[in-house]
Structure formats: C-alpha cells, structure tokens
Amino acid sequence: MMRILVVVFALLTAFAAVAQEQHDHDHDDHVSELAGFRAVHAWARATGSNSALIFMELENGSAAPVTISGGESTMAASARLVGFALKNGREVWQDIPGVPIKPGHALHLEPHGLALLLGGLSTQLKEGDELKARLHTSLGDLDLHVEIEGANATHHSHAGHSH
Amino acid sequence: MIALWENLPALTQDILFTLLLLSPSFVVGVFVLHGYAPWPLVRAILWRFRGSSTLFVLLIAISVGMGIGLLAQERGLRRGTAHAADKFDLVVSAPGSEMTVMMASVFLKPSDMPLLDGETYNAIANHENVSIAAPLAFGDSYGTASVIGTTAQFARYLADDHIEGRMWQSANEALAGALVPLAVGDSFTPAHGHGDSAEEEAHEGADLVVVGRLAPTGTPWDRAILVPVEMVWTVHGLGTGHDPQHRDQIGPPFDPQTFPGTPAVVVRSEALWANYALRSEFTRDRETMAFFPGAVLAQLYQVLGDVRQVMSIMAVVTQVLVAAAVLLGLFIISRLFHRQIALLRALGAPARFVFSVVWSFGATLLVAGSALGLLVGFGSAAVLSKVVTARTDIFVTAPLGMSELHLLAGFVSITLLLSLLPAAIVLRQPVVPGLRA
Amino acid sequence: MGLPLTISGLSVSSKRGRLLLSVPDLDMPAGSLVGIEGASGAGKSTLLYALAGLQEAKGSIRWGDQDLLALNAGERARFRANRIGMIFQDFLLFEELDAGENAALTALFRPRRERATLRAKAAERLDFLGLGGETRDRNVVSLSGGERQRVAIARAMAAEAPVLLADEPTASLDRAAADRLIEDLVNLTRSSGTTLIAVSHDQTLISRMDRVLTIRDGAIVADRKAAR
Numbered sequence: 129m130m131r132i133l134v135v136v137f138a139l140l141t142a143f144a145a146v147a148q149e150q151h152d153h154d155h156d157d158h159v160s161e162l163a164g165f166r167a168v169h170a171w172a173r174a175t176g177s178n179s180a181l182i183f184m185e186l187e188n189g190s191a192a193p194v195t196i197s198g199g200e201s202t203m204a205a206s207a208r209l210v211g212f213a214l215k216n217g218r219e220v221w222q223d224i225p226g227v228p229i230k231p232g233h234a235l236h237l238e239p240h241g242l243a244l245l246l247g248g249l250s251t252q253l254k255e256g257d258e259l260k261a262r263l264h265t266s267l268g269d270l271d272l273h274v275e276i277e278g279a280n281a282t283h284h285s286h287a288g289h290s291h
Numbered sequence: 292m293i294a295l296w297e298n299l300p301a302l303t304q305d306i307l308f309t310l311l312l313l314s315p316s317f318v319v320g321v322f323v324l325h326g327y328a329p330w331p332l333v334r335a336i337l338w339r340f341r342g343s344s345t346l347f348v349l350l351i352a353i354s355v356g357m358g359i360g361l362l363a364q365e366r367g368l369r370r371g372t373a374h375a376a377d378k379f380d381l382v383v384s385a386p387g388s389e390m391t392v393m394m395a396s397v398f399l400k401p402s403d404m405p406l407l408d409g410e411t412y413n414a415i416a417n418h419e420n421v422s423i424a425a426p427l428a429f430g431d432s433y434g435t436a437s438v439i440g441t442t443a444q445f446a447r448y449l450a451d452d453h454i455e456g457r458m459w460q461s462a463n464e465a466l467a468g469a470l471v472p473l474a475v476g477d478s479f480t481p482a483h484g485h486g487d488s489a490e491e492e493a494h495e496g497a498d499l500v501v502v503g504r505l506a507p508t509g510t511p512w513d514r515a516i517l518v519p520v521e522m523v524w525t526v527h528g529l530g531t532g533h534d535p536q537h538r539d540q541i542g543p544p545f546d547p548q549t550f551p552g553t554p555a556v557v558v559r560s561e562a563l564w565a566n567y568a569l570r571s572e573f574t575r576d577r578e579t580m581a582f583f584p585g586a587v588l589a590q591l592y593q594v595l596g597d598v599r600q601v602m603s604i605m606a607v608v609t610q611v612l613v614a615a616a617v618l619l620g621l622f623i624i625s626r627l628f629h630r631q632i633a634l635l636r637a638l639g640a641p642a643r644f645v646f647s648v649v650w651s652f653g654a655t656l657l658v659a660g661s662a663l664g665l666l667v668g669f670g671s672a673a674v675l676s677k678v679v680t681a682r683t684d685i686f687v688t689a690p691l692g693m694s695e696l697h698l699l700a701g702f703v704s705i706t707l708l709l710s711l712l713p714a715a716i717v718l719r720q721p722v723v724p725g726l727r728a
Numbered sequence: 729m730g731l732p733l734t735i736s737g738l739s740v741s742s743k744r745g746r747l748l749l750s751v752p753d754l755d756m757p758a759g760s761l762v763g764i765e766g767a768s769g770a771g772k773s774t775l776l777y778a779l780a781g782l783q784e785a786k787g788s789i790r791w792g793d794q795d796l797l798a799l800n801a802g803e804r805a806r807f808r809a810n811r812i813g814m815i816f817q818d819f820l821l822f823e824e825l826d827a828g829e830n831a832a833l834t835a836l837f838r839p840r841r842e843r844a845t846l847r848a849k850a851a852e853r854l855d856f857l858g859l860g861g862e863t864r865d866r867n868v869v870s871l872s873g874g875e876r877q878r879v880a881i882a883r884a885m886a887a888e889a890p891v892l893l894a895d896e897p898t899a900s901l902d903r904a905a906a907d908r909l910i911e912d913l914v915n916l917t918r919s920s921g922t923t924l925i926a927v928s929h930d931q932t933l934i935s936r937m938d939r940v941l942t943i944r945d946g947a948i949v950a951d952r953k954a955a956r
Contacts, residue, residue, distance in 0.1 A: 335822050639834065
C-alpha cells in the first residue's frame with residue numbers, strides 16, 4: 129500500500145515537473161533576458177508591406193542603467209529605434225538614437241509611442257508566425273521572439289499576463 | 292520598378308500619379324482627334340448652345356468644387372487640430388479618458404476631472420528629464436474667454452516667448468491670448484463658470500490687470516486669458532499652493548501639502564527620447580495616466596481616415612452622377628444638332644470625325660467644369676476654413692492638395708471615357724431624316 | 729469630269745418592309761444634267777439619297793465602275809467625300825461660321841496635306857459665284873437665301889466631285905434668286921462636266937435639264953429627254 133502511494137506520488141511529481149517545464153518553455157517565447165534586463169511580449173502586426181513596427185515591454189532588473197539603441201533581424205534590411213510624432217496631421221516616425229532605462233524602471237515600446245522599425249522585410253508577416261530579431265542594448269544584444277498578431281492588433285495577445 | 296518608384300521624391304510621385312490618372316483621357320483624346328480638326332465646329336456648337344453649355348459647366352464645377360473642397364477641408368481640419376496639439380508633447384492626469392483630458396488641456400473644453408495631488412505633481416516636476424511641468428486650473432471666464440491658471444514658464448513656451456508687454460509678476464496680473472478683446476493695461480473681473488451660467492459676482496473684488504498679450508498660436512488658447520495658477524486657486528478659496536512663509540510666491544515649486552490639485556500636467560522635455568520614457572514612467576495603474584495628445588489625435592484620424600475614404604468615394608460617385616446627368620443632357624442637346632451631324636455624314640465625313648466633334652463638345656464642357664471646379668473647391672475650402680476657424684479658434688487652412696488633384700484627374704478620365712457613349716449613340720442616328728427635318 | 733451612272737435592280741424598302749422605290753434599269757452618261765420630278769412622297773428624294781449611298785437598298789448603283797451598294801459605311805463615306813457633292817433645300821450651313829469656312833467645311837476631315845488645296849478651291853468657287861472678297865468673311869446668317877445656297881454649291885463643288893446631287897435647291901428662294909441660282913448651277917456643272925441630278929418642283933430648273941425623270945409611287949413612270 130505504502131509502495132503504491134510512493135509510486136503514485138513520484139509519478140504525480142514527475143508530471144508536475146514536466147508540466148512546469150512545459151509552461152517555462154511557453155514563457156521563453158514571450159520573455160528574453162540579458163543579465164536581469166528583460167524584453168517581454170515582443171509583437172508586431174501582420175503585414176504584406178516591407179516594413180513593420182516591433183513593440184515590447186522592457187524591464188531593467190539589472191543594477192545599472194541600460195540604453196537601447198536599435199536592433200537587427202535576419203529577415204529585414206534594417207531595424208531602427210523610432211518614436212511616433214504627429215507632424216502636420218500626418219503620422220511620422222522619427223529616429224531616436226537611444227533611450228536609457230534606469231535600474232528598476234520599465235520602458236514600453238507600444239503603438240503611437242516607441243517602436244523598433246523593421247525596414248526592407250524579406251517576407252510577409254502572417255498572424256501566428258514568429259519573427260526573430262535582436263535588440264541592441266548597452267549590455268549586448270538581446271534576442272527577441274516577436275509574435276505576429278493580427279493586422280489591426282493594438283497589443284500582444286498575452287499582454288496583461290505577468291511573467 | 293517598385294524600388295525605383297519608392298526612391299522618387301514625393302512631389303515627383305504625385306505629379307506622375309496625376310499624369311497616370313489623366314493618361315486614359317490623353318489616349319482617348321489622341322485616338323479620337325488624330326488627323327482631324329473638329330475645333331471650328333466644336334466652337335460653333337458651343338456658341339450655338341452657349342446657355343446650356345454654361346449651365347452644364349457650372350453644374351460640373353459646383354459638384355467637383357464641393358467634393359474637393361470638402362476633402363481639402365477635412366485635411367485642413369486634421370492639420371489644424373494637430374497643430375493645436377503641437378505644444379502638448381505629453382499630458383499627465385489622473386487615470387480616465389485620454390480624450391476628456393485632451394479636450395480640456397489642448398482644446399480648452401474642460402469637464403469634471405479627478406485631480407492629481409501635490410506629491411504626484413512634484414514627482415513629475417522634479418523628474419530629471421522634465422523641463423516644463425505646467426499645472427492647469429480651469430473654471431473661470433471673462434466674456435467668451437476662458438481664464439486659465441498656469442505657470443509663467445508654460446505661458447512663455449505657449450507663445451514661443453513672444454509676449455507684447457511683460458510677464459505677470461503678481462497674482463493679480465494676467466496675459467491675454469491674441470484673440471481676447473483686452474489690451475495691455477485693461478482690467479477685468481473673472482466670472483465663475485462659462486457662458487450664460489457664469490456667475491458674474493462670484494469673484495467680486497478679484498480685479499485682474501492685463502500686463503501682456505501673447506503672440507497668435509492658431510489654437511483655442513488664442514482666446515484664453517492666462518493667469519498665475521495661484522490666483523485661480525486663491526479666488527476659489529483653495530489656498531495658494533505654497534506654504535505660509537511663501538504665500539506671495541508665484542509659480543513653482545509648490546508645497547505638496549497645500550497644493551490644491553490639478554486635473555492635468557502639461558509636460559515638456561528637451562530630449563526627444565525622454566517624452567517616450569516619461570510616458571512609460573507616468574503610466575501607473577490607479578495613480579497616473581500619461582499620453583501623447585498627438586497619439587490620441589492620430590487614433591481619431593484613423594477613424595476619420597476611413598470616413599475620408601468613404602467621403603472620397605461618395606464625392607467621386609456624386610461627381611460621376613452629375614457628370615452622367617450632364618452627358619445625358621449632352622445627348623439631348625446632340626439631338627438638337629442632329630441636322631449638322633447628318634449634314635457632316637452626307638458630306639462624307641468619316642464616322643470618327645463626327646464622333647470627335649460630339650466627344651470634343653462634351654470633353655470641353657467636362658474639362659472646363661473641372662477646371663472651374665478647382666477654383667470653386669479652392670474658394671469653398673477657404674470659406675469653410677474661415678467658418679471653422681471662427682467657431683473653434685483652431686486655425687484651419689485648407690489649401691488644395693495633391694490628393695484633390697488626383698481625385699479631379701480620376702474624375703476627368705472617367706467622365707471623358709463616359710462621354711464616348713453619347714458620341715457613339717449620336718453616330719447611330721439615321722442620316723436621311725436628319726437632312727430632311 | 730463627271731461619272732456615268734448605271735442602276736440595275738434597285739429597290740428601297742421601309743423598315744417595315746414596304747417597297748418605297750423600285751428602279752429596274754437606269755443609265756446616265758457622264759456629265760448629264762438630270763431632273764427628277766413627281767408629287768411629294770413619290771420617292772424622288774429616296775432615289776436621290778440612295779444615289780449618295782445614304783439609303784439601305786438592294787441591287788446595284790454603279791458610279792463609273794464602282795458599285796456603291798457593295799461598299800461598307802466607311803467606304804461609302806469616303807466615296808461621298810471625294811466623288812459626290814450635295815446641296816439641300818434649306819442650305820444646311822453652320823450658322824456660326826463665315827461663308828469661307830462653310831465652303832471649305834470638308835477640309836476639317838480631310839488629310840492635312842489636302843486642306844490648303846481644298847480651301848483654295850472653295851475660295852475660287854465662291855469668287856466664281858460672286859461671293860468673293862469681304863463676303864467670304866461674312867457670317868452666313870447675314871447672307872440672303874440665294875447667297876447662302878451659292879455658299880452651299882461652293883461647298884459641294886470645292887472637292888471637284890464629279891457628281892452633284894441637289895435636293896430642291898430653289899425651294900427656299902424667291903423667283904429672282906432661284907433664277908440666278910439655276911443659272912450658276914447649270915453653268916458650273918456644264919463647264920466642269922459634272923453629272924448633276926436635281927430633285928425639284930421648279931419648272932425653270934427642270935426645263936434646263938438634259939433629261940427629266942418623273943417618279944410616281946416609287947417607280948419611274950416617265951423619262952423625257954429634252955429636245956436640244
């Protein structure tokens with residue numbers, strides 16, 4: 129009887145561990161981290177044009193200020209850090225050389241705010257796909273797993289979850 | 292090819308696109324007119340039916356003019372409202388509707404809003420990247436002018452430091468916006484509230500002197516009277532926002548304990564990136580909300596953008612319908628000159644020549660109507676702009692843009708193609724009855 | 729020089745199938761002046777317009793060696809432009825244009841290289857008809873009926889067409905103007921050898937023709953040759 133209970137307990141623990149691992153794996157898709165500096169919920173809209181904006185939430189959990197300055201992607205010719213502005217009633221994206229983030233602070237790259245602008249995309253972005261990109265930071269490059277959302281999305285489909 | 296197109300300057304692209312839209316007309320024109328000289332006859336027919344021709348040209352001109360005038364106006368309004376928000380990089384308020392806060396701060400249409408307390412204000416004002424953090428105090432008026440309490444720094448920033456007279460130095464001095472009917476040296480007593488419900492006597496004794504006038508900004512702020520925020524707080528019995536030792540101080544820093552609260556703080560930062568960082572910084576659940584008025588307007592324009600497309604389509608459809616009615620009219624007129632048509636055919640004129648005469652007649656009316664429509668559009672947009680500017684104080688100019696030219700070019704092409712139809716029908720009319728009528 | 733006419737088995741029917749005109753055989757030598765008379769609705773004008781290729785018809789209408797009815801619409805138009813001049817009872821001028829422009833009207837749809845020649849020829853015709861000089865630049869509205877019809881003759885003969893078809897050319901004119909016009913018409917066609925076929929009630933005109941056909945109920949019932 130005792131043996132059976134032990135086996136059942138062991139099995140349950142194993143299942144739980146596997147399940148936990150599975151969940152952690154899911155998290156890897158939404159979170160990337162570099163020495164405490166994290167990028168969460170990177171996403172972009174599905175598009176057929178040759179440019180796209182990548183949005184994300186950045187959290188500086190390290191002990192020093194971190195500056196982000198741009199990025200790169202194997203699927204795009206360029207990846208610039210840009211900020212939204214309204215000029216003469218038209219939406220424009222102006223180049224931002226770099227934004228420092230203090231320790232313990234967060235920075236949101238979001239629609240009508242900051243974004244990473246991909247230029248010269250080599251493929252169409254389809255909803256549900258994932259795009260690989262890297263964010264240039266003063267700590268080094270941070271890998272991004274960019275979730276492709278609908279063409280009219282305004283946020284990441286997991287936004288609001290805490291990781 | 293696409294890469295080549297994208298490398299062209301925008302103006303070149305626009306001109307090329309206009310020509311592309313017009314190209315069907317050119318092609319049709321060349322095909323129809325090649326080798327013939329129909330103009331003396333077209334002139335003769337135009338002159339004979341000058342009354343109807345003028346009427347048709349006017350009809351086309353009005354429909355075209357209204358269409359492009361409205362579209363130009365829509366863009367002008369977009370530009371004007373965007374310009375009104377230019378000085379408002381970032382606004383921080385208590386959480387709520389961004390639209391409500393924007394209407395209050397940018398367009399001076401305040402409604403009841405929760406207040407930010409002194410500690411929050413100080414956190415914003417003392418932030419290392421913030422160069423201006425202006426509190427706003429609404430609620431009073433003088434005549435049609437809103438009386439708004441704020442800081443001297445913000446008043447200077449708003450007018451790009453162009454102030455006729457001088458900056459206020461005490462709590463009972465004021466700056467008048469460019470459109471306020473008060474001169475430097477005039478004094479007034481603000482009323483509590485706005486319009487008919489304003490209580491004239493509420494602030495009895497609070498006499499203010501205008502010491503300066505702000506340069507025109509083309510925004511609703513031109514019709515505002517700016518006063519030290521301490522003065523608004525004081526007349527409402529809320530204190531001065533300063534501790535008792537500094538009770539006569541004007542402007543920041545404010546004492547967080549006695550700060551009466553502000554519905555919104557207009558934030559400006561010298562560094563371009565800092566606005567974006569500050570927005571993240573001051574977006575805090577249940578505490579503060581930070582937003583770019585430009586972004587709120589952009590979202591609004593996206594909705595309006597769809598409306599604009601619908602409007603464009605409706606404008607084109609209306610114009611084409613008017614043009615179709617005109618062409619039907621042309622067809623009826625062409626029955627009036629069917630004797631001349633029959634004569635030409637009896638004299639051995641090729642079908643294409645007769646066709647070119649009828650088509651050129653219609654084309655002349657359409658092109659003349661469109662050209663005149665451009666003027667009507669220009670005029671109607673200018674008049675509408677004046678009306679909107681007068682009613683909202685948002686400075687709106689609506690010069691005709693390339694998109695209106697594109698619309699017009701498309702219209703000309705479609706209708707010139709459509710006018711092939713009556714020309715073809717005229718050719719099918721029998722000759723002999725025409726000769727003997 | 730004029731063109732000879734040979735008609736065989738010509739019939740013209742209305743859209744509903746009623747026979748309007750039937751001419752089994754008719755020959756006219758080049759340069760003849762032929763009058764066509766008959767009551768209203770007898771088929772005179774139907775014959776005239778059939779000869780211009782303006783009526784749908786069966787059979788053959790041969791001008792020289794060209795069968796008009798074998799040509800398509802475009803070819804008939806070209807044939808009319810080069811070979812047939814026409815004048816009408818009420819002139820059919822463009823009232824907004826001057827006499828010279830009306831006489832040279834067909835230049836507008838001719839190849840560019842022929843336009844100057846045609847304009848010169850039209851001016852020459854106007855001169856001959858007494859409408860030269862400043863009259864040529866006058867708006868046709870200011871001209872008398874007789875003058876207007878002479879402008880129409882100049883227009884019809886500007887291209888030196890070998891055939892001239894006239895539909896009641898004097899019916900809108902007073903006697904004096906009609907007499908003058910008949911004189912001009914006969915002189916011009918005779919001197920140039922043009923074949924003239926004129927539908928008319930005007931006995932003065934009819935009496936100047938080489939041959940007179942009488943039409944009744946769509947058939948030629950009399951064919952008189954003038955005794956000359």
